[in-house]
Amino acid sequence: MNPTDVIEHYEAALSPVGQVVDFDISALDRVGIAVTSCSLLVDGHFAAQANGYGLDLESARVGGLGELAEGVVMGRAMTALLGAARRGSRRELVAAEGADRVVDPRRLGLPAGSAYDDDRTLTWVPTTRIRTGETVFVPADFVVSEPGELGTDEPLITAVTNGLGAGLDEARAVSHGIGEVLQRHTNGLRFRALDRLSPVIEESGLPSSVRALAAAMREVGVSPVFKHAATELGVCSTYVMGHDDDDSDPIRLTGCGEAAHPSAEVSLTRALLEFANSRARKAFFFGRQPLVRQLGPRAYWSAVAAASSPGEARAREALRRWADLPVATLRTETAPQTPRTVGYDQIVVPGLPDLSTQDRLEDHLLTSLDGTESAHDVLAVIATEGGVTAAKVLVTDLEVEILSYGRIGELGSRRALDDDLDLVRRQDAPSASHQHRVQLTADAEQRLGGPVYYSYATAERIVGDLYPLYREPPRHSVIV
Numbered sequence: 425m426n427p428t429d430v431i432e433h434y435e436a437a438l439s440p441v442g443q444v445v446d447f448d449i450s451a452l453d454r455v456g457i458a459v460t461s462c463s464l465l466v467d468g469h470f471a472a473q474a475n476g477y478g479l480d481l482e483s484a485r486v487g488g489l490g491e492l493a494e495g496v497v498m499g500r501a502m503t504a505l506l507g508a509a510r511r512g513s514r515r516e517l518v519a520a521e522g523a524d525r526v527v528d529p530r531r532l533g534l535p536a537g538s539a540y541d542d543d544r545t546l547t548w549v550p551t552t553r554i555r556t557g558e559t560v561f562v563p564a565d566f567v568v569s570e571p572g573e574l575g576t577d578e579p580l581i582t583a584v585t586n587g588l589g590a591g592l593d594e595a596r597a598v599s600h601g602i603g604e605v606l607q608r609h610t611n612g613l614r615f616r617a618l619d620r621l622s623p624v625i626e627e628s629g630l631p632s633s634v635r636a637l638a639a640a641m642r643e644v645g646v647s648p649v650f651k652h653a654a655t656e657l658g659v660c661s662t663y664v665m666g667h668d669d670d671d672s673d674p675i676r677l678t679g680c681g682e683a684a685h686p687s688a689e690v691s692l693t694r695a696l697l698e699f700a701n702s703r704a705r706k707a708f709f710f711g712r713q714p715l716v717r718q719l720g721p722r723a724y725w726s727a728v729a730a731a732s733s734p735g736e737a738r739a740r741e742a743l744r745r746w747a748d749l750p751v752a753t754l755r756t757e758t759a760p761q762t763p764r765t766v767g768y769d770q771i772v773v774p775g776l777p778d779l780s781t782q783d784r785l786e787d788h789l790l791t792s793l794d795g796t797e798s799a800h801d802v803l804a805v806i807a808t809e810g811g812v813t814a815a816k817v818l819v820t821d822l823e824v825e826i827l828s829y830g831r832i833g834e835l836g837s838r839r840a841l842d843d844d845l846d847l848v849r850r851q852d853a854p855s856a857s858h859q860h861r862v863q864l865t866a867d868a869e870q871r872l873g874g875p876v877y878y879s880y881a882t883a884e885r886i887v888g889d890l891y892p893l894y895r896e897p898p899r900h901s902v903i904v
Contacts, residue, residue, distance in 0.1 A: 425592065427447030427482040432857030433592055434489035437810030441496055442466035445724050446488060448481060451715060452707035453676060454644045457700035461708060462488035463724060465497055470727050472496050473899065477701035494590030494597070495569060497814035502564075502573055509564060510548040517548060517561055526561045527803065529580060529862045531820040533831040535835075536848075536878030537860030540580060547577060549819070551803040554598060555790060560803050567805055567816055581831060586824050594813050595782040598804055602789045603659070607684035609822040610661035611653035613839050613847075615682065616893040617827065617886050620761045621843060625650040627661070629768035631689045637696055645669060646703075648696055649760040653769045657800075658792025660688040660771055664699040665760035671751045673711045675904040677702035678746075678758045680893060686779055686788055689774045709899040710743065728900050740897040745889060747904045754904075757889060795821065796851040821868075827883050827895045830860070834868035837876045847883060848876045857881065 438444050443465040450459045460476040462485075469537070472495045476488020510517065517526045534540055548561040564573075565580040569588060586608050589600025614622045627635060627650065638648045644666050653661040663682040670676075681698025687689040708716055717725070736742065746754060779785045793800040801820040804815065823836035832840070832848070838849040849858045850873055858877035867877060887894065 427486050430592065431482070431489060432488050433811050434486075434493050437493055438464055438489070438811040439498060440810070441500070442471050443723065444489070444492070445676055445721060445727075446485060447720050447724070448706055449708045449719055450481075450484075450486075450674070451719070452711065452713060453700065453704040454670075455641045455646050455700045455703065456644070457697055457704075458484035459701050459704040460488040461705075461720065461724075462492045463727065464492055465723060465727050468723070468727060468826060469730055473498070475701060477697050477704075479697070483814050489588045493812045494588045494600075495585065497590065497807055497809045497812055498569065498805070498811065498816050499573070499589060501805065501814070502568055505549045505805065506547065506564060506575075508549075512548065513545055514542045518542075521561060524634050525559065525722060526565075527801070527818075527820065528865060529563055529566070530865050530868075531801075531833070532562070532566050532818060533581070533823050533833050533836075534824070534863040535581060535830040535860075536862050536880070538580065538863050540863060547574070549805070551805050554786075554802040554804055554817075555794075559800070562671070562803060562818065566818055569816065573797065575753065580855070582825070582829050584825060587819075588814070589817060589898045590814045591782070591814060592811065593782060594806060594808075594815070595786045595812045597806065597815040598802075599782055599786040599789060601804065601815045602786070602793075603684055603804060605817060605819045605822050605824065606657055606659050606680055606789070607661060608824045609683055609819075609835070610656060610659065610684055611663060612823055613836065613845070614653040614661075615651065615663050615845065616680065617888060617890045618843075618845075619651065619665070620763055622651040622653055622663075623764045623766040624760075624762045625652050625692070625771060626765050630692065631768075631888070632746070634689060634692045634696065637693070641666075641700070648699060650692060650695075651760065651763070652766050653684075655688075655738060655771050655773055658789055659686055660683040660691045660773055662688070662691045662695045662771070664692075664695040665758075666699060667759065668755075673707050673713050674751045675706045675746075676703040677708045677751075677755050678706065678893065681786065683900060686773050686776055686785070688768065709896070710902055710904045712903060731898060733898055735743075735897040735901060736895055739895040740902060742889065742891040743897055743902040743904065746892060747902060758893070772793050820870045827887050828881060828891070830878055830880055831863055832878060834864055834872060836866075837862055837872060840871075841876075842870045845882070845886065846879070847886065848878050850874050851877055 474491035478484040679702035683694035
């Protein structure tokens, strides 16, 4: 299907819900990549927000409207799902449904020190086990993507959008969601504040398509740096940072793009395009340029004025600190580190099958996740509206938000121990420095050699002044 038809499908699904406001913000940067801002307004207020990017404006609109649709379609589905939810403890649900049909929240990444136990009353919603089609009950906390969706319950976690995907068919939506989870899992302890752990990919061996894109950026004074986070679980995980001597809009210096895909070439291309997107998107959200106010229709700026959510206080204050930094300091603090290099041939996924269709991509990802010591269960809520399918995907034992929210499990603990980060320690009881026990299953704890305790203070020291690279406040709330 051509991009115009895809755009029409997304607009047809979104328009009955509210006013779609979609416009080009590429003029805020000079690297030649199309970037859009997409919003859905309901009664003059933001109901959802997204961004798109691509080699041309049509591709950027497809990406942005797709991101908008995944949030809107899934948000509406969650309203119905929560209305039919089950209340009770995991112990009660296991007695009624069987242990295989009720996920253990410890396998979905609880914050270290969580007071969760199997007698805690929660709201449980049905998800689909992608491999078999069986129904598996999951705490709604892990399925919602926005904090307000849960109601008055004390949440187990901070709601995140990670794992959302959308498309015109189920395979595309699910594979997109799996890819997001894999991306966050593979680079969570490898980039941004821990960039020193990731090697630079030697550019001489890169595919010609990637080298050509990078060369075009260098011609206008922006030099991308390609980093390798991991090749595991069937994907090559990469990210792109860069150097820029232009001080006219300092927030652009903090741009970073990331991607995970079975094809190393696709992964690097997406990371490079997202790097460009990050530069323009940040310039639009938090930049100084007078041109920002000239972009977008009046309805958009009226919604900005009406927005009341202050967002996460830590993110807002961290970005305000950036605004007070000299440009040279901001450039130095967010610049890529280059401790060592790795060849392109060393990062590719070996023996890739044919991935020419979304069904084959999904099969490859599921097969890769199955071939591990403890097979990763892939669960999803799937909804279709107006010809658009959205999915919220969860994958057991893959961590997200380790440094921002302390959500860590067996694999993240093992990696932190192997890298000698002092983020976690094996110990039998809390200590002065590591007070918060990582919530693990008995089997996982045994594999790690005993209880593991996490240090939020160490996490804060690791992140330092780089928290806005992990979490941002609402758009236009801080000017850097």
